[in-house]
Amino acid sequence: MLIQLVSSALIWAYKTSLIFFVLPILLLLVWRLWRFTIRPWLRPLEPKEIPYWIPCHTVGFLRSSDKLIEHGLNLTGNNHEVFAVQTVDRKLYIVTDPQDVSAVFRDTASLGFDGYLNELLISFGFTKAAIKKIWHKPSDDDEKMISETINPERMNFIHLAEDIFKRQLLLGEKMDRIRDDIMGTLDQSLHWRQLDFCTKSYHAKGRQISLYSLCRFTMVEAATRSLFGSHLHNIDPDVVDHMLSFGDHAWQVIFRLPTFLNLDVIAPRKKLMDALRVFVQLPESQRSEQAWAIKNVLDASDSFDIDFESRACVLLLMFWAANANEHNIAFWVISHLLYDENLLELVKRETEAAWSNDTLDINYLSANCPHLEAAFNEALRCYGGAVISRKVLQKTVIGNKELQPGHAIIMPSRQLHMNESAWGYDARQFDHTRFLKNRSLDRHPAFRPFGGGVTYCPGRVLAKQQVYGLVAILFRRFDMKLAMGNNGIKPQFPGLDDTTPRLGIADPAKGMDVMVDMWEK
Structure with a gap:
C-alpha cells in the first residue's frame, strides 16, 4: 500500500512538473511564432524585428552594436x-541605406533630435529644475x-548653447582664435x-614611443587649453588624464547604465565635475583665458538662472x-602613413611645403x-563609428516602412x-586612393x-x-x-575595438598599439 502511494505521488509530481516545464516553453514558442513570423506577414509595412528569446536586445546592443546590426x-538579405x-523601453529603427538616411535628415517635422538631446543632458547630470x-x-x-547681447533670437x-558652440566653430575670427590656441599648444608639447x-x-x-599615447595626450591637452586656457590645469593639474579616462568610458554615461555597471566612469567624472564646479564659480576676471563659447554659455546660464551644478554639466558635455x-582619427591616419612608406613620403612633401621660416x-x-x-x-570612412539618432515624433514612412511615434x-x-x-x-579595406x-x-x-541635417558636426573643419x-x-x-618586432617582421596592423559601443571614431582593439622608433632631426 505504501509503495503504491509513493508511486502515485511520484507520478503526480512528474506530471505536474512536466506541465509547469512544458507549458511555458509552448507559450514561448507560440509567442515567437506570432511575433516574428505571423505578425510580420500580416503587417508588411512594419520594419522587420530581429528575433529574440529573452525580452530584448539591450545586452547585445551594448556588448557589440556592430555585430547586432550586421546580424539584422x-x-x-x-x-x-x-x-x-527591441530594447528595454523602446524600439530602435535601424536605417542603413544612404538614400533613407538622407530622407531622415530632411524630415525635421516627424523626426526630431531634441528628445535624444534631453536624454543626453539628463545622463550628464542636469538637475530636474534645470531641465x-x-x-x-x-x-x-x-x-x-x-x-540683445546674449539671446536676440x-x-x-539649450538651443542658444548649441548656437553659441556652432558660432565658435564657424570659419572666421572666432574659430581662428581657438585653432591658433590648439596649434600653439601642439607646437609647445611636441618637443623631444x-x-x-x-x-x-x-x-x-x-626612443621608442606609443603612438596611441602620443596622440591621446597631445590632442586632448591642446583642446583643453583652447577651451579653458590654463584655468582648469590650475584647478586640477591632472585634468587631461581625467578627460582621457572619462572619454574611454563615456558610453556608460550615454547609455545611463546603473551605478554598479558604470564604476569605471564614476571617478574621472567626479574629478572633472569637481574642477568644473570651481571654474564656473570663478569671477569672470579669473576666467580671462576661456574661449568665447565658454564665456557666452556661462553668460547665458546666468541669464536663465541655471544652477551651478548644471552649468558644470553643460561644460562637461562641451568639453x-x-x-x-x-x-x-589622428592615430589611424598616422598609423597608415607609417605602414605605407610611399604614402608617408608623399605626405611629408605635401606638409613640408606648408612651412615658411619655421612657421606652419x-x-x-x-x-x-x-x-x-x-x-x-x-580613415574617417573605415574607423568612423558614430551612431546618429532621431526620435520619431509622429508616424512617418522611411524606405517604404512605417515608423511609429515614441x-x-x-x-x-x-x-x-x-x-x-x-x-x-573592397569596402572593408583601407584604400586612400x-x-x-x-x-x-x-x-x-x-x-x-x-x-x-541639424546635427551636422560644426567642428569638422577644426578637427581636420x-x-x-x-x-x-x-x-x-x-x-x-x-x-619592427624582434624577428624583424612588420607587426600586424591594429584592429578595431568592438567590445564597447562606439560614440565616434573607433579606438584600436585593447592591447593593439603602434610602436614607433623616433629620432630628433
Whole structure:
C-alpha cells in the first residue's frame, strides 16, 4: 500500500512538473511564432524585428552594436531596408541605406533630435529644475533671457548653447582664435624632451614611443587649453588624464547604465565635475583665458538662472564633445602613413611645403595636401563609428516602412561606410586612393563621418586642421619609423575595438598599439 502511494505521488509530481516545464516553453514558442513570423506577414509595412528569446536586445546592443546590426542586415538579405531592434523601453529603427538616411535628415517635422538631446543632458547630470529651465521659450516678460547681447533670437537655453558652440566653430575670427590656441599648444608639447609620457624605451640617439599615447595626450591637452586656457590645469593639474579616462568610458554615461555597471566612469567624472564646479564659480576676471563659447554659455546660464551644478554639466558635455574623436582619427591616419612608406613620403612633401621660416601655414596645409586629405577621409570612412539618432515624433514612412511615434531611429555610420553598393567589393579595406580617383566621394550620401541635417558636426573643419597640424609638426621635427618586432617582421596592423559601443571614431582593439622608433632631426 505504501509503495503504491509513493508511486502515485511520484507520478503526480512528474506530471505536474512536466506541465509547469512544458507549458511555458509552448507559450514561448507560440509567442515567437506570432511575433516574428505571423505578425510580420500580416503587417508588411512594419520594419522587420530581429528575433529574440529573452525580452530584448539591450545586452547585445551594448556588448557589440556592430555585430547586432550586421546580424539584422543578414536577416533582411543585406538589402539595407529599415529593420528594428527591441530594447528595454523602446524600439530602435535601424536605417542603413544612404538614400533613407538622407530622407531622415530632411524630415525635421516627424523626426526630431531634441528628445535624444534631453536624454543626453539628463545622463550628464542636469538637475530636474534645470531641465525645465533650459527648454523654456523666453517671452516678453523674460527680459533677462532675451537680451540683445546674449539671446536676440529668443531661443531656449539649450538651443542658444548649441548656437553659441556652432558660432565658435564657424570659419572666421572666432574659430581662428581657438585653432591658433590648439596649434600653439601642439607646437609647445611636441618637443623631444617632453615626450617621456609616451616613451616605452630608449635606444641609440632615439626612443621608442606609443603612438596611441602620443596622440591621446597631445590632442586632448591642446583642446583643453583652447577651451579653458590654463584655468582648469590650475584647478586640477591632472585634468587631461581625467578627460582621457572619462572619454574611454563615456558610453556608460550615454547609455545611463546603473551605478554598479558604470564604476569605471564614476571617478574621472567626479574629478572633472569637481574642477568644473570651481571654474564656473570663478569671477569672470579669473576666467580671462576661456574661449568665447565658454564665456557666452556661462553668460547665458546666468541669464536663465541655471544652477551651478548644471552649468558644470553643460561644460562637461562641451568639453567631452571637443575631445571625443580627434585623437583617435589622428592615430589611424598616422598609423597608415607609417605602414605605407610611399604614402608617408608623399605626405611629408605635401606638409613640408606648408612651412615658411619655421612657421606652419595651417590654411595652406588644409587646402594643398591631397594625399593627406585622402588618407584622412579614408580613415574617417573605415574607423568612423558614430551612431546618429532621431526620435520619431509622429508616424512617418522611411524606405517604404512605417515608423511609429515614441520610438527612435539609429543611423550607424559604420554600416553606411561599409556599404559595398556605394564603395565597391573592397569596402572593408583601407584604400586612400579611392578619394584621389573620385574627388566627389567626400560628398557621397554614404559618407557621413560628421552626421548630417541639424546635427551636422560644426567642428569638422577644426578637427581636420588639428589632425593635419599634428601630422605636419611630427614629421617636420622627428624621423619616425614603424618599430619592427624582434624577428624583424612588420607587426600586424591594429584592429578595431568592438567590445564597447562606439560614440565616434573607433579606438584600436585593447592591447593593439603602434610602436614607433623616433629620432630628433
